[in-house]
Amino acid sequence: MPPAIELSGVTKRFSDQVALDGIDLTVDHGAFCVLLGPSGCGKSTLLRTAAGLENPTSGAIRIAGKLVADVARGLHVAPGARDLGMVFQSYALWPHKTVRENITWPLRIAGLAEAERKSRLIEVAEMLNITPYLARYPSELSGGQQQRVAIARAIAPRPSLLLFDEPLSNLDARLRVEMRTELLTLHRQTDSTIVYVTHDQVEAMTMATQIVVMNEGRIEQDAATATLLSEPQTAFVAGFVGNPPANLLTLRRNGTGWALGAQTIAFHSLPLDHETVRAMVRPARIGLAKQPGERRVAARFVEALPFGAQHFIQLESDAGRITALVDDWQARAYGSGLYVELPARPDAVFDSDGARLT
Amino acid sequence: MAIDAKMGGRPLPFPVGRLLTPTFSVTTGALVLIGLLVIVPLAGIATALASAEGPDAISDVFTGRIARNMLWVPLTNTFTIGFVVAASCVLLGGAVAWLVTMTDMPMRRTIGVLAALPFMIPTFAVALSWTVLFGDDRLGSASMGLFAQLGFDMPAWLAWGGVPVTLVLIAHLYSIAYMMIAAALVLVGRDMTAAAEIAGASRAQILRSIVFPVVTPTIIAAGALCFAEAVSSFSAPAILGLPVRFHTLATRAYGAIETGTPERGYVLIAVMIVVAGAFLALSAFLQRRGQAFTTVTGKAGQRGRMTLGGWKWPFALAALALVITTTIVPALALLFSSLSPRTGALFTDPTLHYWFGASDPAIAQGQAGVLRNPQLLHAVWVTLGVGAMTGVAALACGLVIGSAIARTKHGAMAQLLKQLSFLPLLVPGLAIGAAFIGFYGAPIGPLPSLYGTPAILVLAGVAATLPFAVQAVASARAQIAPDLEESARIAGAGPLRILGAITVPLAAGKLIAGFVLVFVKMVRDLDLVILLYTPQLPLLTVLAFRYASDGFAQFAHAIAVIILLVSVGAHLLASGFGRASQPWLHD
Ligand SMILES: Nc1ncnc2c1ncn2[C@@H]1O[C@H](COP(=O)(O)OP(=O)(O)O)[C@@H](O)[C@H]1O
Numbered sequence: 001m002p003p004a005i006e007l008s009g010v011t012k013r014f015s016d017q018v019a020l021d022g023i024d025l026t027v028d029h030g031a032f033c034v035l036l037g038p039s040g041c042g043k044s045t046l047l048r049t050a051a052g053l054e055n056p057t058s059g060a061i062r063i064a065g066k067l068v069a070d071v072a073r074g075l076h077v078a079p080g081a082r083d084l085g086m087v088f089q090s091y092a093l094w095p096h097k098t099v100r101e102n103i104t105w106p107l108r109i110a111g112l113a114e115a116e117r118k119s120r121l122i123e124v125a126e127m128l129n130i131t132p133y134l135a136r137y138p139s140e141l142s143g144g145q146q147q148r149v150a151i152a153r154a155i156a157p158r159p160s161l162l163l164f165d166e167p168l169s170n171l172d173a174r175l176r177v178e179m180r181t182e183l184l185t186l187h188r189q190t191d192s193t194i195v196y197v198t199h200d201q202v203e204a205m206t207m208a209t210q211i212v213v214m215n216e217g218r219i220e221q222d223a224a225t226a227t228l229l230s231e232p233q234t235a236f237v238a239g240f241v242g243n244p245p246a247n248l249l250t251l252r253r254n255g256t257g258w259a260l261g262a263q264t265i266a267f268h269s270l271p272l273d274h275e276t277v278r279a280m281v282r283p284a285r286i287g288l289a290k291q292p293g294e295r296r297v298a299a300r301f302v303e304a305l306p307f308g309a310q311h312f313i314q315l316e317s318d319a320g321r322i323t324a325l326v327d328d329w330q331a332r333a334y335g336s337g338l339y340v341e342l343p344a345r346p347d348a349v350f351d352s353d354g355a356r357l358t
Numbered sequence: 359m360a361i362d363a364k365m366g367g368r369p370l371p372f373p374v375g376r377l378l379t380p381t382f383s384v385t386t387g388a389l390v391l392i393g394l395l396v397i398v399p400l401a402g403i404a405t406a407l408a409s410a411e412g413p414d415a416i417s418d419v420f421t422g423r424i425a426r427n428m429l430w431v432p433l434t435n436t437f438t439i440g441f442v443v444a445a446s447c448v449l450l451g452g453a454v455a456w457l458v459t460m461t462d463m464p465m466r467r468t469i470g471v472l473a474a475l476p477f478m479i480p481t482f483a484v485a486l487s488w489t490v491l492f493g494d495d496r497l498g499s500a501s502m503g504l505f506a507q508l509g510f511d512m513p514a515w516l517a518w519g520g521v522p523v524t525l526v527l528i529a530h531l532y533s534i535a536y537m538m539i540a541a542a543l544v545l546v547g548r549d550m551t552a553a554a555e556i557a558g559a560s561r562a563q564i565l566r567s568i569v570f571p572v573v574t575p576t577i578i579a580a581g582a583l584c585f586a587e588a589v590s591s592f593s594a595p596a597i598l599g600l601p602v603r604f605h606t607l608a609t610r611a612y613g614a615i616e617t618g619t620p621e622r623g624y625v626l627i628a629v630m631i632v633v634a635g636a637f638l639a640l641s642a643f644l645q646r647r648g649q650a651f652t653t654v655t656g657k658a659g660q661r662g663r664m665t666l667g668g669w670k671w672p673f674a675l676a677a678l679a680l681v682i683t684t685t686i687v688p689a690l691a692l693l694f695s696s697l698s699p700r701t702g703a704l705f706t707d708p709t710l711h712y713w714f715g716a717s718d719p720a721i722a723q724g725q726a727g728v729l730r731n732p733q734l735l736h737a738v739w740v741t742l743g744v745g746a747m748t749g750v751a752a753l754a755c756g757l758v759i760g761s762a763i764a765r766t767k768h769g770a771m772a773q774l775l776k777q778l779s780f781l782p783l784l785v786p787g788l789a790i791g792a793a794f795i796g797f798y799g800a801p802i803g804p805l806p807s808l809y810g811t812p813a814i815l816v817l818a819g820v821a822a823t824l825p826f827a828v829q830a831v832a833s834a835r836a837q838i839a840p841d842l843e844e845s846a847r848i849a850g851a852g853p854l855r856i857l858g859a860i861t862v863p864l865a866a867g868k869l870i871a872g873f874v875l876v877f878v879k880m881v882r883d884l885d886l887v888i889l890l891y892t893p894q895l896p897l898l899t900v901l902a903f904r905y906a907s908d909g910f911a912q913f914a915h916a917i918a919v920i921i922l923l924v925s926v927g928a929h930l931l932a933s934g935f936g937r938a939s940q941p942w943l944h945d
């Protein structure tokens with residue numbers, strides 16, 4: 001089966017700004033692909049370009065193997081002919097149509113017969129628990145109900161590809177968790193491919209089969225969830241993913257050692273052909289000590305956050321802020337001094353541009 | 359301290375204390391204010407019609423020998439003007455709104471700013487500027503317009519009567535339609551049309567099934583408002599219609615009251631109220647149904663702009679022509695006319711005589727220039743004073759009524775207060791003036807007649823502008839989280855102290871904007887004050903009207919320029935205070 005969607009070399013430029021910068025992305029049929037990245041990185045633009053709401057500046061897009069956009073050939077298939085559904089962050093329900101009309105109008109546009117429209121309506125309304133509200137107007141529904149209607153409207157035409165743009169960001173925390181489970185069930189039931197945009201990594205980690213981390217219009221890494229955490233490909237991913245994200249320490253070469261702030265420390269297996277590198281060290285691999293020593297850096301205590309039986313300890317050092325995860329913690333005064341012990345080998349090393357070295 | 363404690367709600371030993379509990383006293387105050395300002399005067403018209411002469415006047419007007427000239431012809435004229443104006447305003451205002459908010463038309467920001475201005479230019483000024491451009495010599499050479507002077511043969515229908523009245527009202531009112539429809543179009547988010555596009559809908563289907571239905575309630579409301587304003591207008595038909603005996607209900611009612619048959623005037627005024635009010639009430643009803651779909655939650659999406667392609671510049675130029683014709687052209691026409699030595703000689707030998715000149719028996723029967731004329735200077739002060747007093751008084755009433763509405767929250771009392779305070783919107787200015795003459799123009803018990811005092815002008819002004827004052831207070835209140843006031847109440851502060859210490863300081867910006875709006879409405883108003891005016895209390899608009907009817911065009915036009923400057927200047931100041939009056943221009 002061909003990939004559900006395939007973008008090759010897609011660039012999107014707005015007059016003064018590059019929103020997408022040479023995107024290559026393949027999403028397999030049946031995947032739950034999450035686009036993750038800080039706000040403004042181009043996630044919505046990618047989705048809207050895939051949907052055909054924006055024309056790419058260059059590149060090509062295939063959906064289920066069929067070419068739907070190719071700038072070189074001047075091809076641009078209309079959004080309605082791409083066999084996809086989209087759920088917007090604003091829900092975008094038509095305010096003058098009832099819930100029933102919101103769901104059935106697209107079906108009528110698609111030319112479905114009355115009986116078929118009715119059975120689809122019943123089916124999606126039941127799937128999303130909105131049967132009691134079919135006669136209401138969107139403004140008469142709560143945020144969570146509006147969200148369900150928006151999803152029902154998108155899946156009723158049974159598109160093979162579903163696009164979600166931060167669909168849960170306007171819901172409260174409890175509803176958000178509830179809807180995550182429902183979306184997963186829905187994914188299973190409808191046998192569709194989902195491309196899902198969010199800036200919330202918990203959402204991404206819990207739902208995705210494939211996570212695509214974006215930054216400044218580019219893809220930083222495209223991987224399965226576990227890989228993303230264990231093997232970040234760029235310094236951006238290392239500093240963005242994880243809760244809390246790993247420490248990124250800037251090291252300057254000093255003879256055979258490495259200067260971290262004012263101190264020089266011996267690290268194993270760091271590439272000596274670089275002047276500056278950025279070392280990723282996970283909080284769990286950082287120890288705390290009362291005395292100075294080898295690979296120990298002076299630091300001041302800032303804050304302790306309980307995390308299950310453990311504590312995340314925030315510290316301030318010459319080399320910037322450092323987070324440690326420790327088992328035992330005795331309360332301390334703010335600003336009191338202690339030493340951070342770094343591991344002999346960082347978890348990953350990046351060059352000064354953020355590319356992975358080891 | 360002691361007073362505060364009492365007002366804080368601690369029961370007093372006397373039963374009268376109940377009247378002093380904050381909620382009760384504020385609500386009572388609000389009801390008394392609305393009663394005195396709105397209900398009683400309007401009821402006065404009804405009483406007059408029920409009085410001894412009332413029934414005769416009614417039958418005269420409806421079925422008598424004069425019925426045709428008194429009622430039916432003016433009514434037909436009024437309706438025709440109302441419908442043509444409403445339809446044209448919705449078309450023009452809607453088109454400009456669509457171009458400014460939904461397309462990539464060049465210069466749309468400039469056009470948007472200019473399109474909001476015509477509403478700030480008083481109708482009578484636009485009407486006077488019409489005579490400057492299109493007047494003919496039917497009324498003697500004094501009314502020769504620019505085109506007639508240039509040798510064009512002005513057809514009579516273009517110089518005077520129904521056509522110019524209609525066009526002048528359109529030029530003034532399309533701007534309201536623009537503001538309303540633009541605000542509604544902004545609600546049609548980019549995502550809403552995108553969702554339809556994804557469903558496979560064509561452009562035509564999207565316009566027909568999504569965009570139009572969403573803005574329809576607003577289009578209806580805008581049409582109804584333009585219709586009501588057009589049928590209520592006195593100044594446009596008075597300046598452009600009366601000289602050729604073209605009458606609307608307003609001019610007929612005015613004529614009847616001025617010529618000593620006020621009962622007939624009241625009958626006509628009642629007809630006007632019904633005609634204007636019915637349409638507004640109908641639209642309010644449709645609006646309420648429509649509200650179900652104007653408020654949608656969720657984060658509003660960005661707006662996409664339709665590309666006009668090759669039509670870009672034709673559209674931009676057409677829109678620009680419209681907004682310039684309705685703003686800069688009338689202003690310049692009035693200015694140049696006030697600088698011309700004689701009427702009928704625009705652009706030849708410009709002179710400042712009509713502005714600064716000393717009395718010269720050879721010119722204009724020896725009248726001095728407007729800025730040297732004691733009567734006029736007096737009028738400037740009276741006008742500004744009455745405007746400022748009305749602004750302060752209206753806002754004070756708005757604050758009392760607003761507090762009462764807020765305190766009674768969602769109860770039936772709040773609804774009643776809201777409805778009643780918006781009632782004056784349904785009543786033409788001329789009718790409010792007539793009602794005040796009828797009621798406060800005669801002594802009431804021990805109280806003397808207010809006729810001829812500034813008080814009656816201020817009271818009528820407050821009544822007419824009450825909806826705007828209440829609205830300004832409401833939007834100012836929206837700036838303040840309710841818990842701020844509530845925490846002050848818990849701390850034991852009385853209503854006056856809360857008003858002074860919390861509400862007013864926090865809401866100052868919106869309140870200033872509200873004051874300026876009321877002030878300007880008063881300064882440029884002619885319809886309301888035309889019946890209340892006395893020679894001891896000269897007002898600028900009335901003087902301009904009198905000068906124009908007596909053939910002293912330059913003086914009239916100079917005064918119009920002054921009013922126009924005050925009006926536009928204050929409005930721009932106020933929209934600076936109120937900021938986001940056109941948020942769609944800033945994205
Ligand atoms: N229609 C547009 N016109 C101009 N710039 C845009 C438009 N849409 C998005 N952008 C810009 O492109 C960048 C990416 O935006 P977006 O895709 O919305 O980011 P995200 O969804 O990741 O928050 C942003 O800097 C945004 O300002």
Ligand SMILES: [Mg+2]
Nearest residue numbers: 043044045166
């Ligand atoms: Mg986005």
